[in-house]
Amino acid sequence: MESFGTTRILRTAGLIALSLLAASVLLKPGSSLAQALPASPNRAQPIDPNDPSVLKPTDQDAGLLSQQGGKRLLDEADKAVTAQNYPTAIKKLQEARQVFNQLSNFYQDLAGSFSGIDNRIADTQRRKALEAAEMRDQATYQLALVHRAQSQPELAVPLLVQIIRSQQPTRSLGQKAYQQLLELGFVDAPYPRPRADQPSAAPR
Secondary structure, eight states, X not given: OHHHHHHHXXXXXXXXXXXXXXXXXXXXXXXXXXXXXXXXXXXXXOOOTTOTTSOOOOOTTTOSSSHHHHHHHHHHHHHHHHTTOHHHXXXXXXXXXXXXXXXXXXXHHHXXXXXXXXXXXXXXXXXXXXXXXXXXXXXXXXXXXXXXXXXXXXXXXXXXXXXXXHHOTTSHHHHHHHHHHHHHTSOOSOXXXXXXXXXXXXXO
């Protein structure tokens, strides 16, 4: 009887010890368990908020990386030109170009991502990309004019050529840019050509 009682006590003590061990494992902090799990290449990784390459959410009405932010820079540049503060105007116009160029690229990327998946979203993003590109070219044209006002044709010419490549010579802004090149003497053939210089239609 004594042996049976001793065995029963030892068995009970063993069960209690196992229960306590299991409880200690289950009550470990989640971070410890997460550290014990092997990294999986297919698992989504958290975004580091301190990473400078991560864009912070911006207010679409007040944030710099927005249409309104770019237009605000254009307004500030216009005021600087009026005050003949050309260095500030150049800085603001360069920033506006960068903002609108980034917006155009981002919207174009989104349009490509949704193409064939949701064409409504793709078309909307494509339209926004075109609008941002138009504003970028407007800022580029204003920047070229400021460089020309400062007698810096070597800085104005590349910008004007960029506008023509983006807008095409048949569009209004492209023609304005070409006219600036003509006035600077970089090109010598006017466009559109005067009617008198245009070849007449061949007789039938």
